[in-house]
Amino acid sequence: MNQRNGFACLLMLILVIVLAGVPTVQAESSGDECLRAVVEDISPSSVGRDEEFTVGISLENCGTQVPEDITFAIISIPPDIIVIEDLVAYIPQFVYQNSERQLRYHMRTTPDAIPGPHIIKMKLTYGNDDVKRTEYYEVEVVVTGEHAEPRISSISTDPEYIYEGDTVDLDLEIENFGDSIAKSVVVNLNHGFKGITSSTIGAIAPEGKQTALFKFKANNSGTFDIPVIIEYEDDYGIQKDEYNIKITVLDRKSSLNLASVKVNPVLPQIDDTVELTMRIENSGDRTINSIRVYADHPFQGLKESFIGTLDPDEDGPAVITFVADQSGEFEIPVTITYIDDFGEEQVETKVNVIIMEQDDGSGTIIIVLLLLAVIGGLAYNNYRTKKSKDDIIKQLMEGGSSSAEDSEE
Structure with a gap:
């Protein structure tokens, strides 16, 4: 029984020694195998848009073992940089312990490359299946440019x-x-x-x-x-x-103006057919199209007149005809509309029209009497003026005769 216990203890001791030795061996292997990537140069150092340049990479052995199964790959490229060579380089094994391997990538910036720093990402993998190493690197390429203003x-x-x-x-x-x-x-x-x-x-x-x-x-x-x-x-x-x-x-300066107003007959009476003529003038420096004049009068008849187009400094008549069915003094709103590059525009103004009561004859008599009075006054004034002149002439003539008689005496 004691022999069996002693044999069991010996097996346990051997197993502990073996398990403890595994990580020690792996650590030694890991420490002896070392490989690093170094960026040697970017040529030219100043890269413009739509220009070619090269990136030099050196793979250096930094351990005591000769590395094997080496893979160096570009894994991320900015969209405005083009790589001409293959993105993945495979090297089975270095020749000897202090060997180096140089890689050179030919690249080009696109014509629309954005100036500033651009990051190219790379990955280095080496080692056998038991111990596989992976390292990541970044290379910064600065694209230069100019500003517009x-x-x-x-x-x-x-x-x-x-x-x-x-x-x-x-x-x-x-x-x-x-x-x-x-x-x-x-x-x-x-x-x-x-x-x-x-x-x-x-x-x-x-x-x-x-x-x-x-x-x-x-x-x-x-x-x-x-x-x-x-x-x-x-x-x-x-x-x-x-x-x-x-x-x-x-302040507002309308280019369409009401230049003149004419009423025919001059003093319209009730039941007269009245012709209201308004001359619209273009005082601006642009041609104005589709001109319409709307007179909002209270009578029966036409209220709108179409003029059309007026060139600068040109005027045109807007004729409104209506029947005067009521007397009095009327202030008539007038709206002038026209079309320009931005749609319909309006100019508002007013005109005054007086409609007389229908004439019963007394008005004519009064006007005739006034005319006769004026004519009579002019005749009387002329008579007085003529008589005054005759008296003066007579006095002068009589004065001349008296002087002659005195001289004879």
Whole structure:
């Protein structure tokens, strides 16, 4: 029984020694096998857009054993860098303990590569099936570029002096003060009026100029600070710059005016057919189309007249015909409508028309008597003037005769 116990104790001791020796052997093997990757150079050191460059990698043995089953692979590439060589390099075994292996990758940046740092990720694997080693590396490639700088270089408006109600053509000259091409340039004008707020002008070369065109209706007077946002793309990607311009809109100056009013007959009476003629003048500097005049009178007859188109400094008649079925003094609202680039616009004014009571003859008699009185007064005045002249002539003649008689005595 004691012999059996002693044999069992001996087996237990041998088993402990074997299990304890396994990790010791593996640790020695792990410490002796070592391989590292070193970035030797990036040539050229400054990489621009659409340019070729190389990345040199050196695999160095840093242990006492000759490494085997070596695999070096590029596992992640930025989208704007192209690698020409194979991404995976396999080396079965180094020749001797101090061996090195050089790898050189030819690469190229894309024409639209974004300037700045770009990270290329790599993986190194080596060792046999019992002990497999994996190391990860990163290589930084900096792509250089230039900035574009599109800015407002001049502002012009047509008309030069803007009045409330004017249709305005606004031109912004955009000049590129940067060293890179400004591509896909869009100018946004947040003017708050009815009209065009965005203008696409494409690409602007360094020191080049392009004009952003806008049109709007200045429907409010005052001084306005208007934000101008310029969106574009340069070597560093999509950019956005904001500026401000100042525009002054003067008090309303209507380009359509009521130049004259004519009523036929001049003093219409009840039951007369009245012809009201209003001449509409275009005092602006633009042609105005589809002009209509609406007179909201209380009589039976036409209320609207169509003029059509008026060029600058041109006028046209709007004729309204109605039957005067009531007497009195009437203030008639008149609305002038027209169409411009932004839709229908209106100008409102008023005209006065007097309708007389129907004449019963007394009016004519009074007018005749007044005319006779005026004529009689003129005749009497003329008579007095003529008599006065005759008396003076007579006195002069009598005075002349008395002088002659005195001289004879």
